[in-house]
Amino acid sequence: MNQYFLKKECKELHAFPHVLEFAFKKNNTIQFGSLRKETCKFLRFYYVVDGRFDWNIEEQHYILYPGDLAIILPGQCFGGEKDLLDIGTVSWIHLEQQELEQQGKLAIGNWSRLSDTECTTIGKMLLVSNCQVFPKLKDAGTILQTIHKEFINQEIGYVARINQLLDELIILVARQLTRHNNARRDFPQAFTKLEQTLRADLSHQWTVDEMAALVGLGITAFSEKVKGFTGFSPLNYLINIRISEALKLLKRIDVQITDIALDVGFYSSQHFATTFKKLTGYTPSEFRKKHVAPSDETA
């Protein structure tokens, strides 16, 4: 079992159109060019079983030790720091995956039991977290080892089992991501981080699922926490941020009201106007008229 390598044309992979490559490799020799930096259109997982690996992901240098998992998103560049594979043992899998869209949806395909919303959420988390290496993630090693065995033995039900294990790997990474982002102790801190993420991409139609996942809580617990901490439901809090950003832009004459609406995350200027008026009593254009002219009664 020292070497194991499956490529797209292998018959073992016929039942898995979504698996482009699976490998368990013990590398004994250093060969220049054995792991060149490449940008790929698929999702890649690399797990270090043994040894020490100098890798480069998106022009960042990482050193990986046994138990560490690297994840490379579609469109990201990955390879050996010196374009070669170091001595040691490593296991990897490549999954078919369209490039994450702007919205960040993970489109992994029909084989997965993850729902559409979950895929969107995980995709968004992967994109915003900017986390490539998970140190000491032994569970990932166990999953890859089990997949390896299933491929070799091909016992009854192995297709379903492998797909389940792939789901499990993705779920493991998603959950690890939220643990990684906060220690589940300091809610104010976790919430501040979340707020920064929301503000950095205000035009995105954030859902409660996505927000809860970023903090690492279930939806119910998350909503309760936010309500207790801020006094608002998560969506109302988000509307407050949107409107306060809109207020700032309305005071700058050079920005069109339609653009403001979309920039701060309303799906139409109508939606923006209604929400704005409900809260402030002004329509956005009335507000602008009252607050921008230097001849304002208040000046």
Add this chain to the structure above:
Amino acid sequence: MECIITIEIGTGAIRIVACTMQGKMFGSLKGAYPTFHEKPDFSEQDPEQIFITLLYLLKNFLNDKIHPKNYKVVSICFSSAMHSVLPIDRNGAPIGNAIVWSDNRAKKESNDLKNSELGKSLYKETGTPIHPMSPLNKITWLKNNDKDRFQATKKFISLKSYIIQQLTGEYVIDYSVASATGMLNIHTLNWEADALKHSGIKTERLADLVSVFYSPKKIKKEYQKSLGLHDKVKIIVGSSDGCMATLGAGVWGDGKATVTLEESGAVRVIGKEVLQDEKQRIFNYLLTEGNYVSGGPTNNAGAVFEWYAKQFGDFKKAFDLEDCMENLINEAGKVAVGSDGLIFLPYLQGERAPIWNANARGVYFGLNIKHEQKHFVRATIEGILYAFYNIGKSLSEHRTYTSLSANGTFASYPFWTQMMADIFNKPVHIKQGSGSDSVAYGSFLLAATENGQYENLEEAAKTVKLPDSFLPHAQHHKVYMKHFEIFERLSVKLFDEFEAIAGLQQDAGN
């Protein structure tokens, strides 16, 4: 039925409370907003977010609690955190975020001024200790370091002034909040010329000074309509959160002091005289003409205990800090008074009163091999309260007080309140279920006085009843004092080492 609504624009949240004309609270609503730290020393808040939060809360509050029961709102009384600076342009639009009290960017400006003759005289005239918190130093910082913004600023106003201006169109600042800017002469009630000269501005670039009882002429029509308020509702400018907490705790004149235990804290008294402290340890803020709230603030109250809990507490449920803190307090109860000789200096965020040393840092002192984790918990709480006692001690050089009234989130833990009584060796009174109610109640008293229900604030303060009291235990007090002596000495003795370690930390941070 008639009612009064109070609105507190606090450090991290707005709290709205409704009271009957007799002062019975019958509804409240809270909404939080973030503090941004773009750089380590920066603390800023978004004025538009605070305004929107206020509108949202007030509208919902009126629609849920007030309008359906046909309450007639007599007045809406504001209070706010002190020391904020918001630069606005000639159109009244904010230029960037507001710089809030905890912002330390003006460290250099503050140190330079503090050690000068001008600094000493400004402290005497304005009552505000020379510190990065005060708008005097913040505006000077803008002048020195952000010239474009400084130039473009038509007015430097407080967050409360901004909110009130948005609602009513008037730029006003009450004497109370103004007296915490470091630029108001608290004896003459005019802006202090030397302070303005130092920060490079003229009176026109500040809001108009008004009494805490002042109400702007009208609420803008659009807001009257969207909030469903009639045009007779008075907006009362009100005072600061600190002054209101003191008033609401029934403190007035000799005999009483109040202790506020929130994330940060303070010990305060009210009186007719300005307490002129040679060492510049004490603030003197104006409540109303001739009445001063004097005292000292600490940076390291509840925030430090929360820090301890987050680092070392046991979180059985994700993010359940309350539960974690309660368990820790139970643990602390299992240790003898004085934590078997373990002493904690709580200066994690530098310290204001009485040592006024931004470089001060936390210390556990006296560790021996028999100390367990529970000793750390108790020592942490004791250290936080020693710091309060240290403020109280400097106040008692100027004013005698025989009892304390406690308010704030952490005052609602009996363990803390009892320890405070023991350390101060004075009875501590607390309102049942007291949260941040003191601020709201102080604002109610102010509004009711404005409405003619009390002759003046002194009469209003006398009506405050504080039923629950914690009596001091003389034996415990003795033990605490032996430890406090060491605490007090360490707090000044380590001056050079504090400076050195703060320097290293700053280097590491860059």
